[in-house]
Amino acid sequence: MTEKRKYKLNCSDRAEFHNNAAYCIGTGRMNLALRHEYHKQLKKVQEDIGFSHIRGHGLFCDDMAVYHTYMEEGEEKTEYNFTYIDLVFDDYRALGLKPFVELGFMPEKLASGNQTVFYWKGNVTPPKDYGKWAELVSAVIGHWIERYGREEVAAWPFEVWNEPNLPGFWKDADEKEYFKLYEVTSRAVKSCDSRIRVGGPAICGVDDERWLRSFLQFCTVNQVPLDFVTRHAYGTEAPEKDGHYQYQRLRTPEAFMEELRTSRSIIDSFKEYKGMEMHITEFNTSYTPLNPIHDTNLNAAYVARLLSEMGDICASYSYWTFGDVFEEEGVSFTPFSGCFGLLANGGIPKPTYWSFVFFKKLSDFAIFKNEYAVITKDGKGGIRGVCWNIAEEQGDFALTLEFSAELENGSYAVVQKLVDEETCNPLKAWVDMGTPANPSGEELEVIKECALPRVKTRRLEVTEGRADIEIKLSSNGVCYFEITPIYPKADRGFRVELIRGAR
Known part of the structure; x- marks a missing residue:
């Protein structure tokens, strides 16, 4: 036919078109950036597409070795180790990338509980001491200012946590506790330099409308710093599982876009936030890294349609992720495992890779x-x-x-x-x-x-x-x-x- x-x-x-496809790209947890294959894939992506920012999980997870405590004269004291953070962020900057910093997850010695997420066990419980959490945030930003310069760091966006409306990513999806985390964190960020832009709540798809309204109301009533709003968006329905894989039907592109328009209207319903930037800090077709759709031409065509429209509503939209060096559900058994990346392991461009290459060539x-x-x-x-x-x-x-x-x-x-x-x-x-x-x-x-x-x-x-x-x-x-x-x-x-x- x-x-x-x-x-x-x-x-x-003149047609409405705001092409921001190359503003930000997603990655797995920060520690993966220490691997050779990860660097090779990111280097190729930057050569062919050239994203401006990169965002990923796990900045404060124990495999980044940032947060340490020790006893001295019967008193617990804190010290910080920036070795791995420097290796990762130096490489990002050498590849022309600015970090879109996600502040999370919780270091084990600062965590109030032992709930974790993913194969790599990121701790998703609140801090047992919010004062020490604020000190950690201030310390790492202070280190970046010293290393990269105040003007450079002031240009980085900062996002507080990841999908706190989902119990898997934030203990009990406790809204009140997240609002406390956001307030403490945002004030710590601003204490380093008032020009640094901070936002949230990085919600995704479950009870998201109520969460967003409640979050904006909280920030308004308590005069909490908020420079932009973040959320995530995925285009598939509930999965059917078979072995290592999960299969899902796509929502229509119209339904996908309507979800974003609803968030936009909620933001604009607050006079304090009308017109405020909304950043989609994760998007893709499926939200599981076990869905073969990510490896297909269908994915490329669907994403192309989204890239043509998302900029009309959102300040940016970050595809999740650039490559398949990625371990949320463990290490992939095969090069085509349904993982999120634009590049399969071995440096194989998937069809969706070219959707981004093509959009980068368009004018505004x-x-x-x-x-x-x-x-x-x-x-x-x-x-x-x-x-x-x-x-x-x-x-x-x-x-x-x-x-x-x-x-x-x-x-x-x-x-x-x-x-x-x-x-x-x-x-x-x-x-x-x-x-x-x-x-x-x-x-x-x-x-x-x-x-x-x-x-x-x-x-x-x-x-x-x-x-x-x-x-x-x-x-x-x-x-x-x-x-x-x-x-x-x-x-x-x-x-x-x-x-x-x-x-």
Whole structure:
């Protein structure tokens, strides 16, 4: 089944489009950044996409070795070790990243209980001494100011905890206790430098509307520092489990976006916070790292649609995560395990990787946007666009988009980069090979070769101020295209008509 849709493009038109796809990217816990494969994946992501910020869990977990106590003359005293934090943050900064700092989880010696989350056992209980917690927050920020400079640290956003409305991430999902943690933490942050921006409550999906209202009311009544609001958003329903894996149906993109609009309206209902930035510090299709959807072209098409709209509502939206060096549910058994990353282990770009590469190429000046495409004017007389075709059901649901574009007369180069289930599908290549749990070097290279977009080019001559562009998308295809003015400057004696294959 093929559906055709036709549109006219006028370069004087303006469509709402706020492209902030590369503002922030998620990562697993901080300690993973000490690993070579993690660094290689992040370096590649930065070379091809270039995110501005990075956010992850576990800053204060014991495997970062920050918080220590010792006895001296019968009195317990505290000392801090910044060795691992420095290694991680120095590397981030060397790769062009600023931290979007998540303050959590609880060091064991400061924790009031022993409840933990994840394979790596992050403690999710309140501090037994809020004064010492505040001192820890102040100490690490003070260290960063000394190491990186006050102006640099003042530019970092700080978020208090992670998903406290879920009992797995905050003991008993105790709202009153989280509000206390937020107040103490935010005041500690501001005591280091009043310019440092701090926010929360980093909620996700369960009783989130009531939580958000209560949080904003608490901050208003108690005059608690709040510079931005954070939440998380995922696009799947309840999971069905089978072995190591979990499978879920997608919500519609419209339902996903409506959840964000509801949060936006709640924030704006408080006169003190009307228009305040809302940052989505985690988003993806599924919220479990055991769902194979993350490895698919469907994921890429769905995320492309979200990237076209989220900036209209949110100041930023951080994809969870950049890579598959990740251990919430343990170490993955295979390179395609359903983990969150844009890159599979071995440095394999998943289809969604290219959605971000493509959006990074778009300009901010959109001339067209709908549920299938966003097209921008590039400032050099050309246009750039991304198109997608979401098809969750099995079968071939092809979509052809025909654009009649207003362009100045002249010669243009047309470039199309296509990612779909036939041309850029490393998951299929791996399945065709027999799903090797530990691919050989040769197998890995083949899989990576199958993870590249198909690139097509052609010459376009515009003579009457308009040109027709056709984008063909099979199921879950994502296509980047650009139409760029060219001024041929061939060397003397270069004759295309005499060269086989040059046209």
